[in-house]
Amino acid sequence: MTIVTILKAIWSTSALGLIILVLLHSPKGDGIGGIGGQAQLFTSTRSAETNLNRITWILAVLFIGLTIILSANWLGQSVAVPVLPSTPPSPQ
Template identity: 40%
Template sequence: MKLTWYIASILAVSLILINNPKAEGFGGIGNQSQLFSYTRSTQKNLLILTILATSAFMFLTIILTSHFNL
């Protein structure tokens, strides 16, 4: 159960960092800005994945701290 929690936390943090609107994203890495150009549908999908990963992390945090074993 904790392994799932760790994976959800790493996924959530990674997606949040990718979705940061103030950062240049992966475009600042060399000349590879064309590879990581985001369309509106890509941004929407990343937002949905971020919400799901964050929700999974919060749910698992509540389950693990309440000592409720599934």
């Protein structure tokens, strides 16, 4: 296993975790339900929301950082680029 393979696995895991954590966040507003007066107030613990926000930010920074590192090819992973011959082959 190369370092690039390990970083790609961490990158994929952080992307999946980020999606799950964003979906777990509670909505901040009433949305359309507030128009008809049917808004419900949900009580949640403040520390759980704070920890959820903190973990989401950590995963977001990790995801963006790994995206930049992997896309910029800073780890020296060689990319196979086909090289065209400079002169055309001679007819036989």
